[in-house]
Amino acid sequence: MKLFCFLTLFFTLTLQAQIQINGIVTDSNNKPLPFATITTSENNNTITDVDGKFIFKISASANTLTVSYVGFQKKTIALIKNKTFYAVSLVQQTDDLKEVVVSNENPALTIIRKVIASKWQNDPQKKLSNFEYKTYNKLIVTANPDSIDGRIDSSASYKDLDKKIINVDSSDYKFKEIVSKQHLFQTEKVSQYQFTNNKLKETVLGTKIAGFKQPIYEVLAFNLQSISIYDSKYELFETKYENPISNTAPSNYNYKLLDTVSIKGRDAYMIYFKNKQKRRSSGLEGVLYIDKENFAVAKAVMRIKGVLDISGIHEFEYIPKEKIWFQSNTTFKIVKGKNDDDIRILGGTIQFDGDVEENFEPRKKVASDFTYLLSESNSFDVRFNTNNPVKNPSLYIEIKDDAAKKPESFWEAYRKENLDLKSQKTYQLLDSISVSNRIEKRLGIGRKIINGFYPIGPVDLDLKKIISYNNYEGFRLGLGGITNDRLSKNFRIEGYTAYGTKDGAFKYSLGAGVLLDKYTNTWFNGYYTDDVREIASTVFAVDKRVFKIYDPRPINISTFYEYTGWRGNIQTKIIPKTEAVLEFSRNYIEPKFDYLFNHDGKLYSSYTMTTAMLSIVWAPFSDFMQTPTGRNESEKRFPRFTFQYTQSLPNVFDNDFTFSKIDFKAEYEKKYLNRQKTSLLLQAGLAMGDVPITHLYNTSPNNLTKETIVQRITFSGRNAFETMFFNEFFSSQYLMFQIKHGFDRITIFKKIRPSLVIVSRMAWGDMEKPEQHVGPSYKTLERGFYESGLELNKIYKGFGLAGFYRYGPNQLLKFEDNIAVKISYVLDLGL
Incomplete structure (x- = not known):
């Protein structure tokens, strides 16, 4: 029986053998082209990210790649055996793109109007009374060490013709060494989503954050991108923008019909959109793939360019029984954009080049220039019309008590693919660094300081009680605090005493509390x-x-x-x-x-x-x-x-x-x-x-x-x-x-x-x-x-x-x- 299963698996893998290729798409000036479409000879497609880069899993039988981009000539290249990296340069078109004319209106705008009119029958949260599904999410903060090589590692100078001295920037060298072995941050999460009564609730079944024994709840609640592509306000990185398919979007966005492509075997329009305002951070730009038959969104790429260059990609599966496109995968990425001033965050400075001007001399590249955040989510176990009761439906997110204590077998069951060696080392090394540098403890102290307390053993010192001033008491000098979890999670004692230098009187308070639930x-x-x-x-x-x-x-x-x-x-x-x-x-x-x-x-x-x-x-x-x-x-x-x-x-x-x-x-x-x-x-x-x-x-x-x-x-x-x-x-x-x-x-x-x-x-x-x-x-x-x-x-x-x-x-x-x-x-x- 074991041999039969093995042979079945082997032949299945042979028939479905895939290879992974990657590359970059640029223009004639070597500038990256974001959102370029990559299509294989077997009609599978993907798009480039904000850096013009792509990673694509294709079948072994695919023999060509076709690259297209708005305003540029298409280019088809042959796939070469054992070659995994392709650099593609596109030539800009001199004539306007040919577009199908529908009456006297921009054809892309006509299509968008039909998308807006059809939202009620294409939005799962409008069409379906209830559904549920699970997701596996992995988020990393990392950098590509190959990008660092030759740029910030070293500089050469000659003292004489015979002797060469290499000056190595130790901080950048160490950074490259670190990102070659591990990611800078990594977290995984498995969630169950349940929709009923027009409410969507997330239940976190498991969570794992490198370097932390206890989860950082703020990270789990952080909203990187909208769950639904049909929200009137689309959210990217905790900021809401007008959705290009909202009811009022046609007056605020420009649209252009680029091409027709095949998505999951169904024909789709490919429409480029961009906010009409000239401010870089005023609105979204990106690409929508619209099903020709029902005018539903079959794929979407949302991007905002500003201090940070942020993009969100939504991919969908078509469900014939429900006649609906349901979200299957989302990808979220942040890289550093441009800004006129450096920004200081949490004691560190992020440097920017600013907008390029004449005689502008770019600064030396630093490690943060090559750092990016990548979050990928995969949906599975999708069920419709289950009528399963939702516990505490008023909650937006619920984290199970044992979510941070899941064994490795739990993660192996839910991961789409096994962790690579670099991800495994990330957990090992960050856990070790966190313990040796007491990072988790320092984060806890920082949280309390923001709320006005400083922990000293089992007591949190109340910073508000130390000194203040008013016209009646004069300087009010005092001392106060409250016990913390180190003493008890179910019982607390608190109090303070103060003395007014002007009224010459002592004040005090003493209290206690018991946790009931x-x-x-x-x-x-x-x-x-x-x-x-x-x-x-x-x-x-x-x-x-x-x-x-x-x-x-x-x-x-x-x-x-x-x-x-x-x-x-x-x-x-x-x-x-x-x-x-x-x-x-x-x-x-x-x-x-x-x-x-x-x-x-x-x-x-x-x-x-x-x-x-x-x-x-x-x-x-x-x-x-x-x-x-x-x-x-x-x-x-x-x-x-x-x-x-x-x-x-x-x-x-x-x-x-x-x-x-x-x-x-x-x-x-x-x-x-x-x-x-x-x-x-x-x-x-x-x-x-x-x-x-x-x-x-x-x-x-x-x-x-x-x-x-x-x-x-x-x-x-x-x-x-x-x-x-x-x-x-x-x-x-x-x-x-x-x-x-x-x-x-x-x-x-x-x-x-x-x-x-x-x-x-x-x-x-x-x-x-x-x-x-x-x-x-x-x-x-x-x-x-x-x-x-x-x-x-x-x-x-x-x-x-x-x-x-x-x-x-x-x-x-x-x-x-x-x-x-x-x-x-x-x-x-x-x-």
Whole structure:
């Protein structure tokens, strides 16, 4: 039986024997031609990549290759036995391409219109009610050592006629030696995709990343290219572009009919497309292969040329039973493009030649010039109309608990072909380097630093607690932290202590939490705190912690209240696409400014509040990822909504007042292909009942009560009213709206490239029961408050300038009093 199987396999391989050839297609000036079509005598075809290179597996019986490219003459070359590399040079055509005329319209445009009209019957996610399939993906970052040879390895000089000295660039020599043996990075992934109810979910069955025992979840969630070729916005490398077959694409793209070819035995039009805009990064270009019969996409090549040269290739199989083209393979590649300035990323500099000008002397080639990223995915086990239930369909991606622990037999079963020696060594060498250089540990430290923590043994030191400044406490010096997984994954202790140099008081907090469910990140927490907080400030319990090296707005705040007491809460992500906090608290409140609260004729200088609060953020359009350590928002999308309800509890733990508060926030952000961005923020609050001014609303002012504009210069806030003075307005109900529009960076000088942002803010409000608040003088917002301004950010080293003007019913008498000049600072970590 074993012999029979062996002979059957042998003859099968003999009949289907294939050889692999590779090469490059260039023009007469030796410049590479991307997307050139390579067709064998047996009518199989492929295209060149962004470097004009191709790798092609052909049958042994094939005897010729035909190379064609838009604007160039076709060329047919004979295949020579044992020759595996072919360099093909094409000659440019002097006459225009012959195109079939369909009425008076560009024939390519006529075909594209039919593709758009037929999308509903050709898009698997529109035509089919459900389907599922598996994919095997391999991603590498590598370089071709042959490209490095002779270019950056060495240079020769002669001291005299008899003696030659060779100067070797050791760094480049080492780089070539490394990439000759291994790839720079390598990862494999096996996933199951399930589509139902118009939702596509990915479940990662296995993952393997060279140098890492635990997977880097951010890498797994990174979207290199769109899964569907029919998405209205096609995505390449986390950037969305208008799809050349979107409904509005004909007004933004030029199309040209190149040829007719055979794809999987079916005739197809070959159409070249390019965005009409002249900006290199404004849109896609590439080639679409359109089935002549049903006008479905049978193959697609998408490319964007800019700082990086990025291409994505989609290949499909025709399924006769379903009469549909279904994606079978995708290829994604990044090489370095051209840019006018070098770019600094994560402490290293990527160098660029820039656009070629007269008398331009190119710099010496470096290792990064020859490095590229290549990701290839193969689909298999495709099933239609299975009606299999999808677990947690609201998730975009789910990673199985044992995904990173799969044995080698698992990978051997799913790989399309066995790993070559270079790939095997990549795992061995990178795993060894990672251990010796503690790369995995350093990456973990970097993640925590970005979130404002630094791990010291079993405790993460809170960097936000070390030092800060405000007008009430002066310099606030402190120490805080939280235990990490080295102590326990199911239990945590956290706390901090701080001392104000101006108020001379210590503050502290101590808390603990217990993990109830790791998959939904459900924790039960308890805290005891003695600290101060800005009066009338709005704090959403579900807002993410934002870490800044400095927090500019509190510097000028003088009015605080002290709160002492306990709180207990449950925080969870159990409801899909939400995060919620349910909290009970009891606090003793003491205003630290001249204030009395009049309640039924009794004046309170301090009071007790016992409250219940529910806070929830809902992100209906975001993508969420389920990992073995919990649920995370893998891609933040807008709009998103935050709701918070607070209710005092009468006669519970000596609560003094009865009141309710409703807070709401809606956020929207839109990014454009030309690197502009529009942001909208709507925020509102309503306080009902007997509420002291400490817990009302101040709408986030950020202006000093000084005489001159120069004296009022300070740092700008995040979403603060820059021309509104501190404690100028208070409200028991308010509505605030902000719109920002940011433009692409403007090049003034080579090192000065500021970004311009136009900002407008407005607020309306009212104060119920003003007679209850004794002491401070303030105004209300019945007539509204309006300001607009310009931000010129990142002028130099992250610093910028902003100017705002106050207008409308609350405009001040003196013109200069309505002007606020602010310093902005944006820290760019290169992430």
